[in-house]
Each structure stands twice: as structure tokens, then as C-alpha cells.
Amino acid sequence: MRLLLLLPLAPLATIASDRTFEVSAAAGRGGAGHQSSTPRLSSSMPALRISSAFQIPVASPRVAIDEYCRGLVGYEIVPTTPLGREIAHRGWHITSEVRIGSHVAVGYVRTLVAGTSAICYPVEGHVAIAERGRLVAIISNAREPREENLVEEAGIGEVHLVPGTHNLRISDDTGPTPPMAELRIGTGEVHIVQLAARDPICRGRAFVPNIYGQRLPAASRVLERFGWRRSRRSTEYQGCSGTGAGYCLFTYARGRRSIDVITAWESRVVARFTPHC
Helix, strand or coil, X not given: CCCCCCCCCCCCCCCCCHHHHHHHHHHHCCHHHHHHCCCEEEECCCCEEEEECCCCCCCCCCCCCCHHHHCCCCCCCCCCCHHHHHHHHCCCXXXXXXXXXXXXXXXXXXXXXXXXXXXXXXXXXXXXXEECCEEEEEEEECCCCCHHHCCCCCCCCEEEECCCCCCEEEECCCCCCCXXXXXXXXXXXXXXXXXXXEEEECCCCEEEECCCCCEHHHHHHXXXXXXXXXXXXXXXXXXXXXXXXXXXXXXXXXXXXXXXXXXXXXXCEEEEEEEEC
């Protein structure tokens, strides 16, 4: 997830050999044993579909990323997981990797197309899910956004953990656009659902309501109902960038905890938040 470096990404660990993943994936494709372990999959979001998968398809044709996008930090990453390396080997571009329990979720795209304001739009994005080293599902756009209208038609760009929570989100990775959906992963099941009504942060000691896509005045009123107040050090134009998407940062406090709310565009629409515990 990229917000002009306003939101840091935690480094991802766990490195294994590509061959380990390939052997595990091959084992998962074999015989009756695999049938009994097929996970339960569902999507309640019309824009996203999820399918069982046992092999990453080859990207055909293979497309290079726009030179401008290649020079921007945070869009394409070097994969560190066996699943991520396998996807890259098959010609895709990796945008994100998240390990959650025994699962790994990897976001990848065919290419990225440059837009305005240091924004790059994903083309043919997906999220692959592996459980205990075995590929089990691939999430795709139900309808691919048209390249001539990527500004209006958001598609899959990446997958990320909401900072300070266990909630996994899918977004287009442009920054100003709120997340598309929530991804709930458990043993033997993967479900795509709408965003949670609230996010537990700081190990469940506080909650942040779903304010994505709301203009700042409305979002502030919702936050106040949850006990969050605008910090004294938060000013009308705290941390605003003067160009591009016009990101602004506003801080809210509740006791010793605080959240940085990031808005975009002149309309001050909430795009992301970062908790501080």
C-alpha cells in the first residue's frame, strides 16, 4: 500500500526455496487427498471473484511495467516468499506479500500504467493464497477495468494488513482510493467480504470505525462517537502535500492512543489510517 510514504509497510519475513513451493503445489494437485482438503471459498463482493487454484498461470503476453512507475517506490516489490517468487517467475509483477498464520497472500499484476500525481494504475491484478506452502485460491476482478478508464474503474492492485490489526484488505494500491474489500482467511477457508464496521487496534484495546471514503467532517463525527478527539497538535493543514492527490494527515487521540487519518483530494476523503498504540 502506497501513500507517498505516509504509511510504512512492515517488512515481510520467511524465506524458503522456490523448489519447496513447487513440490508442495504439485502435491496439492494430486489425487483424492487434495479433494478432501479443498478450502471453502466465497465472495460477497460482486467486483471480485475467487476460484480454487493449484498452479499459477503464465502471464501471456509478458508486459514490462511503465518506466515511470518502475522508478516510483512502493509499487513493485522483490518477492521474498516461495509463492511470490513462483508468480514472478511466471511473468507477473509482485506488488505485495503478507504472511498471516499458516497462509501467505500475494498481490500481483500484469503491468502498471502511469497516471497523474505519481499514481500508477494496476492492470489485470490478482491475489494468490497459499496455505502451508500449497496454492489454494486466486482472487481476480470479476470484470477487468478498461485501460482507457482506469481512473474511474478500480481493480485489484495489492493486499495488505491494516496496521495494528489482523484485518486483511484488498485495494487498487493507488493511494487515494479506499480499500475494495476485506479478506478473511482461516484454516480451510477464504472469504471475500465487505469492510468491517470497525477495526480493533492495539491488541483489541481500542476500535476505529469504518470511515473509508467519507469526507473529513463526517468522519470526525463518527470518530467522536467512538471516543476519538482531534488532537491538539492536529491543525487544519497538518501534514498536507501541496500537489498531486493533496494528501492531508489529521491526528485523533483517545487516551494514550492515537490514529493518523489520511485524506485525499480537495474534498478531504478518508483514504487510510495508521494507529499508534
